[in-house]
Amino acid sequence: MGAFHAYDIRGVYNVDFDREVAYKVGYFIPELLGTDRVLVGRDCRVSSPEIHEWLVKGINDAGADVVDLGLSSTPMVYFGTARYGFKASVQITASHNPREYNGMKVSRENALPVGLDSGLGQIQQWISEGRPTPVAEQRGKVIPMDIHDEYVTFLRGYLSDLSGIRVAFDLSNGMSCLFAREIFGDSHSYIFDEIDGTFPNHEPNPLIHKNVEPLEALVRETGADVGVIYDGDADRVMFVDDEGHFVSPDLIIAVLGKYFVEKRGEKGLVLQDIRSSKSVGEFLEPMGIRMQTWKVGRAFAARKLREIDGIWGGELAGHYYFRDFFYSDSGMLASILVLGIVASLKAEGKTFSGLIRSISHYRSSGEINFRIEDKAGAMEALKDYFTSLEKPTAFMDFDGYRIEFEKWWFNVRPSNTEPYLRFICEAATDELLGEKTNAARQLLSDKFGAK
Secondary structure, eight states, rough: TTBOOOSSSEBBBBBBBBBBHHHHHHHHHHHHTTSSEEEEOOSSSSHHHEEEEHHHHHHHHHEEHHHHHHHHHHHHHHHHHHHTTOOOEOOOOOOOOOOOEEEEEEEEGGGGGGGGGHHHHHHHHHHHTTTTOOOOOOOEEEEEOHHHHHHHHHHHHHOOOTTTSSSEEEEETGGGGTTTTHHHOSEEEEEEEEEOOOOOSOSOOTTGGTHHHHHHHHHHHHTEEEEEEEEETSSSSEETTTSOEEHHHHHHHHTTHHHHTTTTTTOOOEETTOOOOOOHHHGGGGGTOOOEEOOOHHHHHHHHHHHHHEEOOOOOOOOEEEGGTTEEOOOHHHHHHHHHHHHHHHTTTTOOOHHHHHOOSSEOOOOEEEOOOOOHHHHHHHHHHHHHHOOOEEEESSSSSEEEEEEEEEEEEEOOSEEEEEEEEEEHHHHHHHHHHHHHHHHHHHHOOOO
16 A cells, blocks of 8 residues: 555555555545546556556446546546546556556546545545445446547647757657657657567656666767657656757746747746746746746646646646646647747757756756655754755745745755655855755754765
8 A cells, every 4th residue: 555645656566556456446436536437548567457457347346437548648648538528537657667666647527636635545545444345236338449649639739840950759668659750750860669668778767867868869979959758658758958968857847938928929827846946937937927836746736737727837857737738747748849949949040958058047956865764854954054044035835845045045845755855956156056955965964864
């Protein structure tokens, strides 16, 4: 039962959860979400067919029908959920985790995420209590559904003329392999573009730099104008610039303003997570955008974007959410929009790297994980120490703390699933960044034994 987390169900299959848990999750979803039909998709992981079998059996035994998409990216399940009015859907995936992991992402009506505090906790409780799962008098049935072409047509509606640029793609042997060549064509460079749930080339996690190194090399070798890498289930995407450098994913929130504001003339609210660079707001606000900062994770971001009717939003982890996409995230849609921006830049004699330099004016530590048991105590110690030295200019106390000062800021937040404290710092200069990051390391090491 260690697989139930804030945003989804996920863990090492047959260690953190097994087919019995998958069955019970399936059995209880129709009651939890008040429906007699559930949309189901799955990724390419080796354990996905078994999880699919037992999840579907549970749903059917509860008397509900399964509408089965088969192999699918997570955003395609979101698309099907919202487009066809399903009150419940499940994507079987462990997203960016290593091959031995798997899990389930559950959504309700309008593709809104179901997290631990909005339904998964109830299922976890029912399973822990040993609640019975009697087979319904009339079992449900399995109804195959193919929305691949419709989803691709939807995405192609945002596609620009990319004939003037060269793109390097790393599909991570994941679910983007279902769509990328069909959407972008064969004239670009592709690596790891065959579906393989053992992920033989690298883990499908673009936030770990070693996993991006083959794409960085490909960009340099081919002279590409941009590199694109998706995670395992294609809900996240990240980019490499024309100089072969990884682009911090939060900066892409600002890049998207070139499409929504400059091309479409939209103004309003844009969502960022609490770890986002100050550069994002400084780039977008003069365009007429108002920034809304919120908690990390789809369980919070998708709901908040819908609540504020935001135009788009994004996270440091490479999720990008769109009002046009039912307030949900799609790595493929984000890449289509960014590549259109790169094509427009090149037509003007400009580069993607030049745009990124014009946006980014700060130095960042990146997110640092400290292994600490007393996470709450450590957070308070950091807050007290830094605010005793300097008066904050802004203070946010959701999802940990984000405390801003005149020339720097930091965010510290507890992991929902591990004994880690996550710390990120941004400053105006390398020297100031080093000073503040080292001070945090020293404090956490001396007082809390942080490693």
